[in-house]
Amino acid sequence: MRRGFVDHRAVLAFTVGLLVGGAPLAAYGYALNRQLSGLENELGLRDQQLAGLQGQVDSLNETVTGLQEDVARLQEEIEAFSTQAEATLGPAKLTLRLDKTIFQLGESVKLSLTITNISNDTITLSFRSPPELDFAVCTESSQIIYSFAGTHGFIGILVGMVLKPEESFGQIFSWDQKVLNETDGSSEQVKPGIYFIFGRTGPGLYQIKPCEQEITKIETPKIQIKVISENSSWGQ
Numbered sequence: 001m002r003r004g005f006v007d008h009r010a011v012l013a014f015t016v017g018l019l020v021g022g023a024p025l026a027a028y029g030y031a032l033n034r035q036l037s038g039l040e041n042e043l044g045l046r047d048q049q050l051a052g053l054q055g056q057v058d059s060l061n062e063t064v065t066g067l068q069e070d071v072a073r074l075q076e077e078i079e080a081f082s083t084q085a086e087a088t089l090g091p092a093k094l095t096l097r098l099d100k101t102i103f104q105l106g107e108s109v110k111l112s113l114t115i116t117n118i119s120n121d122t123i124t125l126s127f128r129s130p131p132e133l134d135f136a137v138c139t140e141s142s143q144i145i146y147s148f149a150g151t152h153g154f155i156g157i158l159v160g161m162v163l164k165p166e167e168s169f170g171q172i173f174s175w176d177q178k179v180l181n182e183t184d185g186s187s188e189q190v191k192p193g194i195y196f197i198f199g200r201t202g203p204g205l206y207q208i209k210p211c212e213q214e215i216t217k218i219e220t221p222k223i224q225i226k227v228i229s230e231n232s233s234w235g236q
Contacts, residue, residue, distance in 0.1 A: 085198065085220040090211045091119035092163075096135065096199035096220045105192055105229050106177060111135060113199045114170035115218070117163035121210060127159040129204035133171050138196050138222070145179045145190065149203050159204070177227060192229045196222035 083098040095114045103109055113133040117123050125132070136147040161169060175197070178187035200219040208215045 083223065085223050087199075087218050087220040088118065089218045090208060090213055090215050091117055091121070091123050092125070092208060092215075092218060093118045094133075094199055094201065094218045094220055096197070096223065098197070098223060098225070101223065101225045103177070103225060103227050105227055106189065109175040109177065109197070109225065110172065111174070111197065111199075112170060112172050114168050115161075115163070115201070116168040117165055120165050122162065122164050123211070124209045125161040125163070125201070125205060126207045126209070127161070127202055127204040128206055129156060129202070130159050131202045132159060132161055132169070132205075133199070134202045135173055135175075135197060135199045137175055138198075140194050140196070142196075145195075146175060147180070148173055150180055190227060192227050195225050195227060197225060198222045 082101055085096045087094050093116045095116070097112045097114075099110060113135060115125075115133065131149055131152060134147060134149040136144050138144045163169060177190050179190055180187050198220050201217055203217075205216055205218075
C-alpha cells in the first residue's frame with residue numbers, strides 16, 4: 001500500500017513538472033519523492049528499533065520484579081532465622097521463637113518455647129520441681145539478668161512429662177524488660193541496648209527416658225534483641 005502511494009505521487013510530480021516547468025521540475029519531483037521514501041524507510045527502522053527496545057525494557061522489568069520477589073523471600077528467611085533458635089539433644093528438640101527482635105523501652109517481649117519428641121518412642125521427662133520450660137536474658141557480657149525460673153523459686157514437687165513420637169509441649173512467656181535480683185526479688189527497668197534471650201528446660205530436669213545418655217539440660221542458642229528508646233530509630 002505504501003509503495004503504491006509513493007508511485008502515485010511520482011506520477012503526479014512528473015505530470016505537474018511537464019505542465020508547469022518541464023523536465024527540471026519533474027526531476028525535482030522524483031528527487032523529492034525519493035527523499036520522502038527514504039524518510040519513511042528510516043522511520044520504519046526507527047519503529048522497529050523502538051519496538052526492540054520496548055521488548056528489552058519489558059524483559060528488564062520482569063527481571064527486576066523477579067529479583068524483588070527473591071529479596072523479599074530472603075528477608076523473610078533472614079527474619080525467621082533471627083527470631084528462632086533450636087537445640088536437639090537425644091530424643092528431644094527445644095525450639096525458641098520470638099515475633100521480632102527490636103523492642104521499645106518498656107515493651108513486653110513475648111516468646112514461645114516448645115519441646116518436641118523427635119524419636120520413634122514415647123519419652124518421659126522427669127523434673128524435681130517445676131517449671132518444665134525456662135528462658136533467660138543476658139547482657140553482651142553473658143551476665144544473666146533475668147530468668148523465668150528465678151521468679152518461681154524451688155518447689156519440691158516431682159513433675160513428669162510424657163511425649164509420644166512427634167508430640168510437643170509448649171508455653172508462651174513474656175519478659176517485662178526488668179532486671180531481676182533473685183536475692184531479694186526486686187527488679188528494675190533495663191536500659192536501651194543489646195540483650196540476648198535463650199530457652200532451656202527447667203532447672204529441675206534430671207532424666208529423660210528412654211535415653212542412652214544422661215540429659216539434665218537442653219539449651220537453645222541465643223537470639224539477639226535490641227531495646228531502643230522512643231526517640232531512637234531501630235537502625236541506630
